[in-house]
Amino acid sequence: MSDIKLGIVGLGRLGRTHAMNIANHIPGATLTAACSIAEEELEFARVELGVEETYLTYEEMVDSPNVDAVCIVSPSGFHTEQIRLAIEKGLHVFSEKPLGLEIEDIEKTVEIINAHPEQVFQIGFMRxxxxxxxxxxxxxxxxxxxxxxxxxxxxxxxxxxxxxxxxxxxxxxxxxxxxxxxxxxxxxxxxxxxxxxxxxxxxxxxxxxxxxxxxxxxxxxxxxxxxxxxxxxxxxxxxxxxxxxxxxxxxxxxxxxxxxxxxxxxxxxxxxxxxxxxxxxxxxxxxxxxEAFINEMKEFITCINEKRQPGVSAFDGLQxxxxxxxxxxxxxxxxxxxxxx
Ligand code: NAI
Missing domain, CATH: 3.30.360.10 (Dihydrodipicolinate Reductase; domain 2)
Structure with missing residues (x-):
């Protein structure tokens, strides 16, 4: 089975941890792309983690043929829009909590996620x-x-x-x-x-x-x-x-x-x-x-490979x-x- 190709958006406080985990600790996953508005963070991804594609805009990253799934670790206000775009592009999505900031916007996003059950969606309730x-x-x-x-x-x-x-x-x-x-x-x-x-x-x-x-x-x-x-x-x-x-x-x-x-x-x-x-x-x-951050990412990759949804859902994020x-x-x-x- 070939590796799942992951693109990450956000390489800040938590994004850095997820990026290092995907690059070093998750069997069956390769960190092929990274996106941040900070050039020095992209430099870190290229030099320290060997990420081949780096982007200053998310829209460009999700268009890459070398991305099967995204890991969203951008500031919370961007989550819903970035989730919707990835789902529309046919990608699997792992998004950090919270799902979004406004209830109506989250509800709209959950509807879109649920309309694509063949694409795995997981929210970052790592506990x-x-x-x-x-x-x-x-x-x-x-x-x-x-x-x-x-x-x-x-x-x-x-x-x-x-x-x-x-x-x-x-x-x-x-x-x-x-x-x-x-x-x-x-x-x-x-x-x-x-x-x-x-x-x-x-x-x-x-x-x-x-x-x-x-x-x-x-x-x-x-x-x-x-x-x-x-x-x-x-x-x-x-x-x-x-x-x-x-x-x-x-x-x-x-x-x-x-x-x-x-x-x-x-x-x-x-x-x-x-x-x-x-x-x-x-x-x-x-x-x-x-360990929980590593375990949740392993589960995301396993779900993609086994074509099933994880126990923690978009509905949990909404509630x-x-x-x-x-x-x-x-x-x-x-x-x-x-x-x-
Ligand atoms: P941060 O501010 O340290 O990092 C944000 C990152 O997003 C930076 O790399 C920044 O360059 C990038 N970014 C900002 N705007 C962007 C845009 N328009 N396009 C692409 N990249 C952009 O934030 P932090 O603390 O890492 O939090 C990120 C998310 O993770 C938040 O939603 C937060 O709630 C969540 N989080 C979850 C935790 C957990 O326990 N599961 C713990 C800490 C954060």
């Missing part, structure tokens, strides 16, 4: 491909926790990134704390429970940088959500974790409970020194989800953004928000 999350999911599906009653999720970025976030918050639209930080947690809630979110109530507070109030951004937020079967979900989202990158999930059921990464450990090392017993923590998402939008509305209006089914 579903993390070993610990898969282990927990199997337990839930086997009924080992009984019926779920509550799901609690923490997603907090390290304090080290907060100052630069404050600096650029006015200039670039993050979509708000919940769209930016909680979209993976929202997906986990839907994935573990198999249920949709019906009602949300969100709160937020800025303490370290009160100037974030002026740009309608949040340092720390929390939300209470009710699912369609009355299961409760609680989210904490933030940008100010002093100890590193804190992603933690708790599931409580009628027969037991479990926690994933209650302490966001970097590895199995404990340091015994003048500070006591110290457990080093993971510091950023590429470190914590290194995640619907919930994130409701959470932002709750912050803006200071009210409980219902999500129509």
């Amino acid at each position: 579903r491909f993390d070993e610990s999350y898969q282990y927990a999911k199997e337990m839930v599906d086997n009924g080992e926790l009984g019926e779920l009653t509550l799901i609690r999720c923490y997603g907090i970025d390290p304090s080290s990134g907060l100052e630069s976030f404050v600096k650029f918050a006015g200039a670039s639209n993050s979509g708000g704390l919940f769209a930016d930080m909680s979209i993976h947690d929202i997906d986990l809630v839907r994935w573990f429970s198999g249920k949709e979110v019906k009602r949300v109530w969100a709160l937020g507070k800025n303490a370290a940088y009160p100037e974030l109030d002026e740009v309608n951004e949040l340092e720390t937020g929390a939300a209470m959500m009710q699912l369609e079967d009355k299961t409760i979900a609680m989210l904490v989202a933030g940008r100010n974790a002093a100890h590193g990158y804190h992603v933690e999930t708790e599931l409580i059921g009628t027969k037991g409970m479990l926690r994933i990464a209650a302490i966001p450990e970097k590895n199995l090392v404990s340091v015994f020194n003048e500070h006591g017993v110290v457990r080093p923590t993971s510091q950023h998402f590429p470190e914590r989800f290194k 995640g953004t619907k919930v994130a939008t409701a959470l932002q509305k709750s912050i803006d209006t200071n009210e409980i928000v219902d999500i129509p089914s």
